Amino acid sequence: MSALATSRANATTNSGHDRRPHHRSWKRLIQPVVALTAVITLLGVPFYLVIITAGKSQEEAFDPNLVPPTKWQLFENFGQVFTQGNMAPAFFGSLLIMVPAVVGVLLLGAMASWVLARRSSRVMAVVYALAISGIVLPPAVVTVVLLLRQIGLAGTAVGMIGVYMGMYLSTVIFFVTGFVRTIPVELEEAARVDGVGPFGVFFRIIFPLLGPTLATATILICLYIWNDVFYALFVVGGRLDTLPLNLYEVASAGLYLQNWHLIFAYIILMSLPLLITFVVMQRKIISGITSGAVK
Amino acid sequence: MATTTSVLPKPRPVRLDPRGATARQKQDHPSWFIAPALLVLVVFFFVPTIFNFVYAFTDWSSFKSEINFVGFSNVQDLLSNGTLLRDLRITLIYALLVALFQNLFGLILALLLERDTRVNRIARVAFFVPVVMSALAVGYVFQALLKPEGGLNQVLSAITGTSVTTAWLGDTTWTIVVVALIHSWKWMGLSMLIYLAGLKTINEDLKEAARLDGAGWWTTFRTIVFPLLAPAVTFNVATSLLGSMNGFDIVQATTGGGPGGSTELLNIFVFRTFGQGLFAQATTMSLALFLMVAILAFPVIRFLRKREDVL
Numbered sequence: 384m385s386a387l388a389t390s391r392a393n394a395t396t397n398s399g400h401d402r403r404p405h406h407r408s409w410k411r412l413i414q415p416v417v418a419l420t421a422v423i424t425l426l427g428v429p430f431y432l433v434i435i436t437a438g439k440s441q442e443e444a445f446d447p448n449l450v451p452p453t454k455w456q457l458f459e460n461f462g463q464v465f466t467q468g469n470m471a472p473a474f475f476g477s478l479l480i481m482v483p484a485v486v487g488v489l490l491l492g493a494m495a496s497w498v499l500a501r502r503s504s505r506v507m508a509v510v511y512a513l514a515i516s517g518i519v520l521p522p523a524v525v526t527v528v529l530l531l532r533q534i535g536l537a538g539t540a541v542g543m544i545g546v547y548m549g550m551y552l553s554t555v556i557f558f559v560t561g562f563v564r565t566i567p568v569e570l571e572e573a574a575r576v577d578g579v580g581p582f583g584v585f586f587r588i589i590f591p592l593l594g595p596t597l598a599t600a601t602i603l604i605c606l607y608i609w610n611d612v613f614y615a616l617f618v619v620g621g622r623l624d625t626l627p628l629n630l631y632e633v634a635s636a637g638l639y640l641q642n643w644h645l646i647f648a649y650i651i652l653m654s655l656p657l658l659i660t661f662v663v664m665q666r667k668i669i670s671g672i673t674s675g676a677v678k
Numbered sequence: 679m680a681t682t683t684s685v686l687p688k689p690r691p692v693r694l695d696p697r698g699a700t701a702r703q704k705q706d707h708p709s710w711f712i713a714p715a716l717l718v719l720v721v722f723f724f725v726p727t728i729f730n731f732v733y734a735f736t737d738w739s740s741f742k743s744e745i746n747f748v749g750f751s752n753v754q755d756l757l758s759n760g761t762l763l764r765d766l767r768i769t770l771i772y773a774l775l776v777a778l779f780q781n782l783f784g785l786i787l788a789l790l791l792e793r794d795t796r797v798n799r800i801a802r803v804a805f806f807v808p809v810v811m812s813a814l815a816v817g818y819v820f821q822a823l824l825k826p827e828g829g830l831n832q833v834l835s836a837i838t839g840t841s842v843t844t845a846w847l848g849d850t851t852w853t854i855v856v857v858a859l860i861h862s863w864k865w866m867g868l869s870m871l872i873y874l875a876g877l878k879t880i881n882e883d884l885k886e887a888a889r890l891d892g893a894g895w896w897t898t899f900r901t902i903v904f905p906l907l908a909p910a911v912t913f914n915v916a917t918s919l920l921g922s923m924n925g926f927d928i929v930q931a932t933t934g935g936g937p938g939g940s941t942e943l944l945n946i947f948v949f950r951t952f953g954q955g956l957f958a959q960a961t962t963m964s965l966a967l968f969l970m971v972a973i974l975a976f977p978v979i980r981f982l983r984k985r986e987d988v989l
Contacts, residue, residue, distance in 0.1 A: 415797045418790055422801050425863070426808070429819050432829050436822065447822040449829045487718075495715035501707040510712065517723055519975040521924050521968055524945075525952055525961045526729035527722065529738075534721075549722025552715055571706070581708050610812035613926040613945065617952065627812050634818055634931070643822055650815040661810045665803050672868070673875035 437461075437647035444644035460648040468633050468649050473624040474656075479540055480625065481608045484547040488604060489597050491548070492555030497589050499556065500563035511560065517553030522546070524617050531618065538622035546618055547611075551604045555597075562596040563589065599671040609657055626653040727968065734962040740955030752962040761939075761947065765963065766970060768854065769923055769944045775858035776865075776922035781914050783862055784869025785907075789899075791870070792877055802874070806867040816864045817931020821847065824856065824932075847933050850940040857941050861928050865921065869914045876910030877903070912982040919978060923971055944970075 428449075436447045438457040464470065499511045527546055528537065536542030571584050579587065612627035620628060630653060634646050661668060734752060738745045756762035787805055791798040808816060823829045824846035834842040846856050880903060888898045926945040929935065935942035935950065944967040952960040 414790070414793070415795070418797055418801045421787070421790065422804050426804055428829060428833065429823055430807075432823055433819055446827050447825065447829070448827065449832050491715040491718060495712040498707040498709065498711040502704070510716070513724075514715070514719060517719070519920060519971065519979075520727070521964075521971050522723060523726035523730040523961075523964055523968065525948060525957060525964045526733055527726040528952075529729060529733065529957075530721075530726050545718065545722045548718050552719055552723075556715065575706060581706060581711070584706070585711065606810065610814070610927075612812070612814045613949070616949065627814050630812070630814055630818075634814075646818055647822075650812075650818065654811050654815060657810045658807065661806070662803070665806075669802070669806070669871060673871050 433647045433650060436643050437651055439644045441642065441644060444647075445641060447643045447647075457648070460644050461652060464633065464645050464649045464652065467645070468629050469624050470626075470629070470649075470652060473626045473629040473653075476540075476624040477609060477626045480543050480547070480619075480623075481605060484544045484551075484608055485601055485604050487544065488548045488551050488555050489600065492552050492600075493559050493590060493593055493597065494585065495552075496556050496559035497563055497585055500560045501568070511556075515553045515557045515560075517550060518557055522550050522614070524614060528617050538619055540619070540623060543615065543618045543623070546614060547608050550614070551607070554604065555600050558596050558600050559593060562593065566592055595671065598667070602668050602671055606657070730961060730965045730968060733958060734965045736958050738958040738961070740957065748958075752958050756959065756962060762963070762966060764939065765942055765944050765947050766966060768940070768942055769925075769967070769970070772854060772858055772861075772925060772929075772941075772943060773919050773922040775855060776861045776925075777915055777918045779859055779862035780865050780869050780918045781911070783866040784914060785873050787866060787870040788873035788877060792874065802867075802870070805870055808864045809867040811864070813861075813864055813927035814931050816860065817928040820860045820863075820928075821932045848937050850938050853933060853937065854941050857929055857932055858922070860932060861922055861925060862918075864928065865918065869918065872910050872914055873907065876907045880906045908982075908985055912979075912985070915982060916975075916979055920971065920975060923967070923974075 432447065432449060434457075435449070435451050436444050437460055438455045439452040440454070440456060443452055495514065499507055499514070531537040531539075531542040531546075536545065566589065571588055574584050574588055610627060612631055615625055615628050616631070619625070630646070630649050633642070633649050636642070733745075735747055735749060736745045737748045737751075753762070791801050791805075825831075826843045826845045826848075830846065831842045831844060834844075847853050849856075884902055884906075885898055888902055893901070924945065925943050926949065929941050929943055929946055930949070933941045935946040944963050948960045948963045948967070951957075951963070
């Protein structure tokens with residue numbers, strides 16, 4: 384106890400005398416150790432559990448624990464979930480919904496943002512406020528199903544695409560309107576003097592300048608739509624395969640028998656497309672997200 | 679105004695008269711550019727939201743074909759059996775816990791990994807992996823990890839030398855905290871990135887000046903670094919609060935709302951009752967969530983913005 388107190392006192396006087404070298408050596412040596420320990424305990428343990436359990440047999444995986452499998456059968460399990468979990472249709476189902484929704488939301492959102500940013504009437508201010516309210520307000524998930532039934536889109540991909548577009552248009556309009564306001568109007572005027580109409584001005588001058596902002600929005604919206612299960616359960620659950628919906632099904636079927644090896648094999652396979660995209664483009668993605676947020 | 683335009687076709691007066699400017703704005707930035715986006719918003723967002731206010735007061739269900747108005751009876755039912763207030767309270771607690779933990783972890787990670795070294799760059803990418811994963815998948819991973827005979831208790835047993843068999847997801851009081859921690863674990867990488875971007879904007883000279891004045895690490899952080907992080911705090915607190923009030927996937931995958939309904943978020947209730955065919959009750963809860971978010975979000979955002987302005 385007293386030894387601890389004296390060493391503590393020593394440390395304070397030491398750092399009082401020459402704080403810099405002491406400080407620097409602390410950073411050099413301890414910081415990487417702390418960082419790696421954090422990665423291993425916070426991320427290593429869960430991911431290790433996923434990988435070893437996905438490589439186990441059904442009996443061994445029944446009680447998922449940190450003991451490695453006696454015999455690895457990772458690829459057999461991959462094969463099994465690929466066929467039983469309908470992965471191929473689910474993958475294309477996810478793509479079929481995500482791609483049109485993202486393209487649509489970017490195009491319609493950018494078009495609206497351009498006009499909303501450039502016009503200053505009171506009506507436009509109200510329209511803008513309404514258009515971005517969806518960033519904060521939660522979608523009415525139950526009544527949207529009723530509405531889709533009434534317009535004949537219940538359980539269809541088009542209905543799901545519409546719902547996602549309605550949810551994420553606000554985000555796009557918010558980001559893009561802010562950005563368009565930083566583009567000088569003179570840029571448009573030049574083209575207009577040459578007789579280019581609004582359509583041409585937007586697609587030839589404004590749209591190409593939106594690249595970085597739209598990239599940020601694309602990343603975030605892809606992330607949300609690709610991983611969404613809540614809204615998909617309401618709108619297309621049981622009618623259409625998407626990756627998260629099928630994971631939910633595989634895991635819920637496990638109520639009778641917890642097939643942890645299959646659940647985790649499914650999780651690995653379904654995470655791969657986004658994970659690979661992320662690792663390949665990490666620098667762009669990270670700078671895109673951070674530049675959009677802090678301003 | 680119309681005559682000026684027709685008389686002077688080409689060289690346009692550049693925003694001299696404000697009324698002329700509005701006309702110019704209208705002509706050069708036509709309203710029909712907004713129409714498609716507005717149509718999608720109205721059909722898929724506003725109309726369902728208005729429906730929320732209508733169908734919450736009906737007996738809409740899968741058991742009968744016609745729908746009748748029943749006034750406030752859904753609200754009364756949900757109030758009298760205590761579900762409405764319980765689920766509102768749970769959702770609010772969950773949101774507050776997530777906002778607290780996610781920002782705390784994100785900030786600690788950002789401070790830890792601030793310097794641009796190879797180890798830190800790799801660690802940053804690693805902590806972003808859970809953000810990219812599906813929340814449902816994250817929930818299942820932690821359900822397995824937190825079982826009484828699961829991985830976490832195995833590790834704890836090895837460290838303490840005694841056999842630990844805590845049922846992390848089976849406690850009616852503390853499981854909500856565990857689930858909020860899992861939610862924060864999934865999203866802390868995003869908060870970290872935003873705090874890192876915020877830290878980058880802080881002038882190194884300011885910190886150096888404080889250091890020369892004899893301020894220690896903590897004083898520098900408290901008086902200089904943290905106040906200057908205000909925009910990042912605003913963004914992170916707002917998104918984590920909103921995201922978790924709208925939460926579903928992680929709770930559904932770990933506890934399904936249990937034990938004893940102690941982690942039943944509003945969205946869990948909505949999903950469950952919808953599955954039972956009680957559409958009007960589900961709508962009522964969905965409306966409750968809408969109103970809670972609407973009432974809380976705007977004051978919170980205004981408060982955080984004000985904090986930024988003070989600086």
